[in-house]
Amino acid sequence: MKLNTLAQVISFGLCAQIVSVAGLNEARSLERRKTSILFNPQGLPQLxxxxxxxxxxxxxxxxxxxxxxxxxxxxxxxxxxxxxxxxxxxxxxxxxxxxxxxxxxxxxxxxxxxxxxxxxxxxxxxxxxxxxxxxxxxxxxxxxxxxxxxxxxxxxxxxxxxxxxxxxxxxxxxxxxxxxxxxxxxxxxxxxxxxxxxxxxxxxxxxxxxxxxxxxxxxxxxxxxxxxxxxxxxxxxxxxxxxxxxxxxxxxxxxxxxxxxxxxxxxxxxxxxxxxxxxKQLVPEFNKFLADNPINEPGLTPEQGSELLGARMVGRWKSGAPVFLSPKFDDPDLGKDPTRNNNFTFAEPGQNISDPTDQSGCPFSAHIRKTRPRADIGLPENVTSNHHIVRAGIPYGPEVTTDETSSNTTEIERGLAFVAYQSNIANGFQFLQHFWANNPKFVHQGVGFDPIIGANASAERPVNGLDPTNTTRNFTLTTDFVVSRGGxxxxxxxxxxxxxxxxx
CATH class of the missing domain: 3.30.70.1030 (Apc35880; domain 1)
Structure with missing residues (x-):
């Protein structure tokens, strides 16, 4: 019925040159569903x-x-x-x-x-x-x-x-x-x-x-x-x-x-x-890297040390809680609260600029810090940097199998279908990837690459600041845990x- 309605409008020439949005909406309208086709995870702002x-x-x-x-x-x-x-x-x-x-x-x-x-x-x-x-x-x-x-x-x-x-x-x-x-x-x-x-x-x-x-x-x-x-x-x-x-x-x-x-x-x-x-995401290899390099800090088990390393690479715990606000352990309540899990700037309260020497709360190289540096560039909310994108991606591929977990090797492809929207690709996606994630000198000398999406043409990637007990310690990543399959x-x-x- 929807297709016929619009086809009739067009074929009879009632909108010979310009089809109005209002007319399109009337032609496409459906009875409202009781539920949305979307899912809104806890921790993300509601639509x-x-x-x-x-x-x-x-x-x-x-x-x-x-x-x-x-x-x-x-x-x-x-x-x-x-x-x-x-x-x-x-x-x-x-x-x-x-x-x-x-x-x-x-x-x-x-x-x-x-x-x-x-x-x-x-x-x-x-x-x-x-x-x-x-x-x-x-x-x-x-x-x-x-x-x-x-x-x-x-x-x-x-x-x-x-x-x-x-x-x-x-x-x-x-x-x-x-x-x-x-x-x-x-x-x-x-x-x-x-x-x-x-x-x-x-x-x-x-x-x-x-x-x-x-x-x-x-x-x-x-x-x-x-x-x-x-x-x-x-x-x-x-x-x-x-x-x-x-x-x-x-x-x-x-x-x-x-x-x-x-x-x-x-x-x-x-x-x-x-x-x-x-x-493409190499999940078993990523997990093996975390297991082999746990943060060795008093009060942490090796498993907790591995979780902390992963959180500092991303800048958030798996729950979504930022390490800047929860530096040692995950805080699921914080992670699922969208009124709190973004309410930080990487600077001390009342400061517009973050401390250029302090990575204890969150590494400068952390994925979320590389791609939205906030007070690192003197913009507390980063609202005028003109390097924003709206991401709308979704995972693809199956869950990790027991064989892959045992061998620490990816055998079945899985990853993220990355989608980003912007009005200027050079200022948006390309800038974030090329000038921030892939730039070992951003925001400061010696910071290294984004350990998650940073890419160096398959060469090794130095990363600094991941160990909170010694933030000058360098890691050298020899595996790209995220592999581009193009687009x-x-x-x-x-x-x-x-x-x-x-x-x-």
Missing amino acids: PGLQEATNASRQVGLNLDDVQGDILIGMRKLFERFFFFGILNAPDFKAKLKTEILPLVTSTMQVIANETDTMLNIAFSQTGLVALNITGPTNDLNDAVFAKGQAMDAFNLGDPNTTNWVPEFVGTNIHGVMLLASDTEASINTTLADLQSKLGNSITEIYSLRTAMRPNENRGHEHFGFLDGISNPTVGGFQDPLPGQALVPTGEILVGETGDSVTRPEWAKDGSFLVFRQL EYFFSPSISAIANTLSV
């Missing part, structure tokens, strides 16, 4: 309610009915499929983009209002936009990193080359990606199979990745075991920040909004650049842009 989101967006003029749903919701999906495709017949695909895909594309407001059983979003690579004839100076998105593609950016990301990449990510054959999320895998499978049937030979499947939130008590935790997504910022016009949570200008995530200083084509407004990275850069357009520009 705004329908009325809260409506009021907030009205205050700043942000149209949440026009913003694709995945961009602002963060790491809350239970099941997700990434369907990477190439366009074989552009005119046919454009027609079906309007009649078959567009009615299913889910807005932020629809996700919040529980008006979908399967969220579907779509984004296009630079070569995909070219295939759709979105070219020329008037259509230039003015993001050089996006334009050249991720394979050409491998060096800046610390990848030695593309040898370890999934072969399908090498080259320029991927024109787009569809993201489908739901609370059941069956719902995703049904939606995708039906859509593939309708799209026919207009596209070809290049690569697909099934992902799912980990089961039971590990929901919301990535494969190393740590609660993920706590430090995501909140975006102006979407919801108010909790204590310590960064509040970023809308235009730092959404193109064409306040805070985006780059000249963009008018149709690009309220879109966002999507970075996809498939990150691509995409642009996730607004729903009205799909209707009025990309499909015409």
Whole structure:
């Protein structure tokens, strides 16, 4: 019924040139579900309610009915499929983009209002936009990193080359990606199979990745075991920040909004650049490293010493509690409290700058400190650094097997389908990876690499500050516990842009 309603509106020419967002919403509307397709782990800020989101967006003029749903919701999906495709017949695909895909594309407001059983979003690579004839100076998105593609950016990301990449990510054959999320895998499978049937030979499947939130008590935790997504910022016009949570200008995530200083084509407004990275995690090897190098401190068992080392590498305990606030032992109550687990700056109370010699509370190299340094760069809440991203990734692959645990060797691939949104890839993801995580001199000389995601083209990585009993002690990591399997850069357009520009 939804597809027919929109198709009739278009075919009778009632919206001959411009399909309004209001009309799209009416055509796509569903009865509201009683439950969300999302899961909100304890420790992460709750998504705004329908009325809260409506009021907030009205205050700043942000149209949440026009913003694709995945961009602002963060790491809350239970099941997700990434369907990477190439366009074989552009005119046919454009027609079906309007009649078959567009009615299913889910807005932020629809996700919040529980008006979908399967969220579907779509984004296009630079070569995909070219295939759709979105070219020329008037259509230039003015993001050089996006334009050249991720394979050409491998060096800046610390990848030695593309040898370890999934072969399908090498080259320029991927024109787009569809993201489908739901609370059941069956719902995703049904939606995708039906859509593939309708799209026919207009596209070809290049690569697909099934992902799912980990089961039971590990929901919301990535494969190393740590609660993920706590430090995501909140975006102006979407919801108010909790204590310590960064509040970023809308235009730092959404193109064409306040805070985006780059000249963009008018149709690009309220879109966002999507970075996809498939990150393989060597979990048995990581656990073996922790077991072999426990922090030797009075009052700690070897197991506790290993847990402390892992927490200091990440900057948080597995519960999500920051080591800066709980330096010796995990504090699950702190970890699951979103009003407290971000409320710190790495500086002493009342100070705007952290002590450049003190790593006792948290190493300068810790993952969460490298990627959000807070008072280390003189910005207590880091709200004006313009290097924020909204992460919306999800684990893939099975749980570690008993054989892998016994051999301390990864035999089955698992990891994180990393997704990040921003209005400028050079200021967002690329900056965080290249200038912070991979920079052994940031924030101070001799800090070393981010021990989790820092990459040095497969060479060894020196890391400083992990041992609180001797913060000058150096560790040399010879194993990349996170291995890049490649990815691509995409642009996730607004729903009205799909209707009025990309499909015409």
